[in-house]
Amino acid sequence: MTPPQADTDGVAVELRGITKRFPGTLANDSVDLTVRRGEIHALMGENGAGKSTLMSVLYGMERADAGSIRIDGREVSFASPSDAMAAGLGMVHQSFKLFDSLTVAENVVYAAEPRRFGLVDRAAARRRVRELAEEHGLAVDPDARVGELPVGLRQRVEILKLLHRGARTLILDEPTAVLTPAEADALFAVLKSLASQGRSVVLVTHKLREVLAGSDNVTVLRDGRVVARLVTAQTSAEEIAAAMTGRAVELDRIHAPGTPGDVVLDVSGLSTDAVHDVELAVRAGEIVGIAGVAGNGQSELVEALAGLRPVTAGRVSLKSQDITHASATERRAKGLAYVPEDRHAVGTAPAASVADNLAMGHHRTSLSSRGLLPPAAVRAHARRLVERFGIKASTPEVPASALSGGNLQKLLIGRELAHDAPLLLVEQPTRGVDIGAIQNIHDQLIAYRDAGHAVLLVSAELSEIRGLADRVLVMYEGRVTASYTKDEADERILGLAMAGAPAPVEAVD
Ligand SMILES: Nc1ncnc2c1ncn2[C@@H]1O[C@H](COP(=O)(O)OP(=O)(O)OP(=O)(O)O)[C@@H](O)[C@H]1O
Ligand SMILES: [Mg+2]
Structure with missing residues (x-):
């Protein structure tokens, strides 16, 4: 393991006057950022404020138009991410760059394999993963196929890979957007332990709660410029939000309940490869939320409803018309709109x-x-x-x-x-969206409901489900296992149901 290098004043990364212009946009405007050794530094700002651009410049993926970068006190100029890696930086991208068909150990050592007589030493690779995992509390089976791991564990593999290459500063761009709350907590425990060993973490996130609980310092960007440098222990959600937006932001607005009308979406006995015997109905003027730990069939259910996944049994009707076997295009023509989880590949x-x-x-x-x-x-x-x-x-x-x-x-x-479709299927509507824009999207969804449309909402954010949904269903292992009214659906009740042990509030309808 490479120990953090000794230098003058404990500064790991120093950006000075970084300016990056895209056609028509000044993405970074003379940005200064100092990251000390052993600190978790949060980088925040509204969508488009320039956070990812700054990290791309730091990591050698984009060239700055002006400014300088010092790592451990030494001025550097990166032509590519491999230069950045050689200088001790490591970046976990939001869409992981792992090989699904390879094992954890193979991924971790990929392109930096331990060799014995010129051959990849598999036993040494496994040992190395075990050592690293143990040292950093990143438990994961070295022999598991990456493609079969849940997303939280894949992220661990990414981090192990960077540590194997000797990264002393980790850059994470919205690492928790795809994690469950428990996985996010586990990630922060790992980051804190890395920081306590003298490594540094730069964390880009929109989640104020995480920043307040998990970071040491916060830098806020607005329109490409640094507008605030805050010490986490001395700031508040309101102060950060105000710095980001330049105005006071109302956090967690309360919405009035909807007034449900006729049934728009009617699903009975629906099964697919990953969904079993689902019954549900969504009425006009109503938002039905589906809560659940990621990977319990929510996405597959929505895909089946959108016509993108074969139905093996059951019936789906939209405004009393049978659409069980209609194509995605036919469904759209009949009045279904769809916001998929994957905004890049599908959306x-x-x-x-x-x-x-x-x-x-x-x-x-x-x-x-x-x-x-x-x-x-x-x-x-x-x-x-x-x-x-x-x-x-x-x-x-x-x-x-x-x-x-x-x-x-x-x-x-x-x-x-x-x-303006009668039925909207929407998955993770505010993933990666800043706090001000979250309020706007929530207001727009409520207005959509109040205009008499039916909305089926799938979200990994419990606060979003509780804030918007008039009724909450919980999915567990491919089935709808519980159904709650807005008032019944508190965090505890939902948490129990999501873990597979629904409390007896109301029978499943
Ligand atoms: N390749 C590009 N070409 C043109 N403009 C770009 C390019 N990449 C980024 N931009 C612009 O630069 C600005 C900063 O974008 P950046 O991705 O850094 O924002 P961000 O702070 O990461 O936002 P988000 O929170 O939405 O991820 C935006 O206005 C964006 O449209
Ligand atoms: Mg970004």
């Missing part, structure tokens, strides 16, 4: 413009004229949605790939809500 076309992405699927709506989309209508539509959802893009003509993570999410939500 959007990265090379197409923001305007075209917003118009996607609107060939049969009021936007179109005889099945065609007139450019002027597409532009006007884009301008409306960019405004309504606060999508930050220099112009609607830039490709969707130029949007920051949270802004792409706003695009997807905006496009689907604009369909």
Whole structure:
């Protein structure tokens, strides 16, 4: 294990005057950031504030237009991430870069394998993983196939891989967005232990609770500039939120309950490969939330309802029409809108413009004229949605790939809500979205409900489910195992049901 190098003043990473310009956007404007050894440093800011760009510059993925980087007191210039790695940096990307078909040990040592007589020494690789895992409290079976591991363990493998290569500073960009609360707690325990050994962590996150509980210092960016440097122990959620947005933010707004009307979505005895015998109904003017630990069939259920996964038994009807075997396109035509969990692979076309992405699927709506989309209508539509959802893009003509993570999410939500479909299926609506935009998306979903639409909401955020849903169903091992009214669904009750032991509040309907 490489011990942290001794140098003058305990500074691990020092960015000075980093400026990065994209066409039409000043993403980083003379940013200074100091990360000390042994600290967990949170980097916060609204969607598009420049956090990922700054980390890409630090990690050698983007070249800054101006500014300097010092690592352990020495000035560096990285042409690629391998240069950054050689200097002791390691980055965990949000979409993991692991080989699913290889084992944990093979992934950890990949491209830095222990060798014996020129051959990869598998026994040594396994030993190394065990040692590292033990040293850092990152328990994971070296022989497990990565593709079969839950997401929290895959992230551990990523961290082990960086430690194997001697990383002394870890950069994590929204690491907990895809984790369950228990997995997130476990991650923070690991980060704290790494920091106590003198390593440093730069953490990009939108979750104030995590920052307050898990970081030492906070730097806040707004519009590419540093607007606040705060000591975590001396700040508050309100102060950070105000620094991010430049105004006071109302955290956790209370919404009035809906007034349910006729049944819009009716599901009976539905089964797929991963879902068993699901009964549920969603009425007009109602939000039904599905809570559950990730991987208990929620995504598969929504995919089956959207027409993207074969149904093996049961019946689905939309406004009394049988759509059990209808294609995804037919379902959309019959009045179903869908916000998928994966905004990159399924939800959007990265090379197409923001305007075209917003118009996607609107060939049969009021936007179109005889099945065609007139450019002027597409532009006007884009301008409306960019405004309504606060999508930050220099112009609607830039490709969707130029949007920051949270802004792409706003695009997807905006496009689907604009369909005004009687039924909206929405998964993880605020993943990666900043606190101000979360309030906006929540308000828009409530307004959508109050306009008489039916909403089926799947979210890993219990507070989101509890804040929005009029009824809460819990899924466990592919089944709906409990059903609660808004009032019954407190954290404890839901937590028990999500762990497979529902408390007897109300019989499953
Ligand atoms: N390749 C690119 N081309 C053009 N503009 C870009 C590119 N990458 C980022 N930008 C712009 O730079 C700004 C900063 O984006 P960045 O991804 O750093 O934001 P962020 O703070 O990470 O936001 P989020 O919280 O949404 O992830 C945004 O306005 C974004 O649209
Ligand atoms: Mg980002």
